[in-house]
Amino acid sequence: MTTFTELGVPAALATALTGLGITSPFPIQTATLPDTLAGKDVLGRGRTGSGKTYAFVIPLVARLATSARKPRAGRPRALILAPTRELATQIEATLKPLADAAGLRTLVVFGGVGANPQIKALKAGVDVLVACPGRLDDHIRNGHAALDDVEITVLDEADHMADLGFLPVVRRLMSQTPAGGQRLLFSATLDNGVDVLVQRFMRNPITHHVDSAAQAPVEMDHHVLHVQHDDRFDVLVELLAAPGRSVVFTRTKRRAKILTRQLNAAGVPAVELHGNLAQNARNRNLSAFSDGTAGTLVATDIAARGIHVDDVALVIHADPPVEHKAYLHRSGRTARAGARGTVITLMTDDQQADVRDLTRKAGIRPATHRTRPGDTILAKLAPGERIFVSPAAISSALAVAAAASAPARGSSEPAGDSEAGAGASRRRRGGRGRRPASATQGESRSPKQAPAKDGAGKSQNAGQARSASSSRGSGQARGSATRSGTPQQRPASSGGAAAFSSRSSGRRSGR
Structure with a gap:
């Protein structure tokens, strides 16, 4: 070698x-x-x-x-x-x-x-x-x-x-x-x-x-879950309540915000990442996701590139992306540096043609399953005991995490997805965001964390890739569930299924 x-x-x-x-x-x-x-x-x-x-x-x-x-x-x-x-x-x-x-x-x-x-x-x-x-x-x-x-x-x-x-x-x-x-x-x-x-x-x-940008890594398993509109949220909850870290992609900032709120109400600790968040809020949420306080990150395409957190075993396209390149970049949050990962796309009846075209252009042949809540395929894709946490415990854990990473005063402005392309001065109010605790770019951790790692956070000489099943079934409880002791009964989702099932306009929104 x-x-x-x-x-x-x-x-x-x-x-x-x-x-x-x-x-x-x-x-x-x-x-x-x-x-x-x-x-x-x-x-x-x-x-x-x-x-x-x-x-x-x-x-x-x-x-x-x-x-x-x-x-x-x-x-x-x-x-x-x-x-x-x-x-x-x-x-x-x-x-x-x-x-x-x-x-x-x-x-x-x-x-x-x-x-x-x-x-x-x-x-x-x-x-x-x-x-x-x-x-x-x-x-x-x-x-x-x-x-x-x-x-x-x-x-x-x-x-x-x-x-x-x-x-x-x-x-x-x-x-x-x-x-x-x-x-x-x-x-x-x-x-x-x-x-x-x-x-x-x-x-x-x-x-x-070095590789084809038009193809997904071989370590990545692709699945399409054909679901009814009214079943989408319950299927999503069942997948996300399993142990391990997951990234869920939505097409718009509003849907990311609403879905995060619904998941927390349903007992699944989640944080959001999109362009309407101030920089300190982005850092805080990435930190909560990285340290396990929240096992689910709900994001727009702002997280499709450049965002890396160790051991993301599951990526879910709650809203199928418009372009095949976006699919590949989103999916790249898992199966990094030789590790295995699972990618799931939720598809309704009216999305079949779009998803079929998307996967063809992405160069993948996903396994397609007609799925309802409780089906055995959900346990196979996201193995491990389902853990639900009371909304109060989730709020408390996120508040503690937020206090621990509180930035200097003054940052309250919404931040766009990126810098102003034309270089025009964009006046903002104060705010010094802190670096996420362990969100890393591809090959690294924060300088205070050793050893530094490459790709999926594994040392470059790790040798063997870990399977998605073993990473999700490792028994690692979601951060808040661990803090709250025994698993809670799943609370009511406060209209989650109905709200999440609302049809997207199909028009691309800002991230």
């Missing part, structure tokens, strides 16, 4: 990786590291959870560590651009342990929080800046940052940047970096306008296609 040292990673950096529990490179790292370490421009394509973050973090740290040059005020030596604040935060969490070992300073900047702490940190000088395009553009326009010292630039999730309309501001930022600098572009796909960036800013880039 190839080692990091054999790929050209400096011995000191390889030792730091070993100290983090990372000894064996993933395919995307094996393919790209010889070229990135040699200073070449590289295009790297790999599915979410494939190890892309370390593939660009390692050569970036290696390059900067070879020079004793100190960063100037407001002028980073390396730049990593990411489309969303969650992804930017998680990239920095992956980067920081290696940067600390090399004596490099890091900083992450994004909107939705106060600008002054970021300005102060920029003034003190940083080696590596991880940034969302809109807030970085604001800092540059206001004279707090400049990119003329950047030696290496990384674009992560470049196709998602294009999807979100970031190309104009990304081009503006890239044009301010030195023409002779190294450029790395990593993405799940290399389309949707990414070519524009490649043609303009990259010099003879070497492209590495």
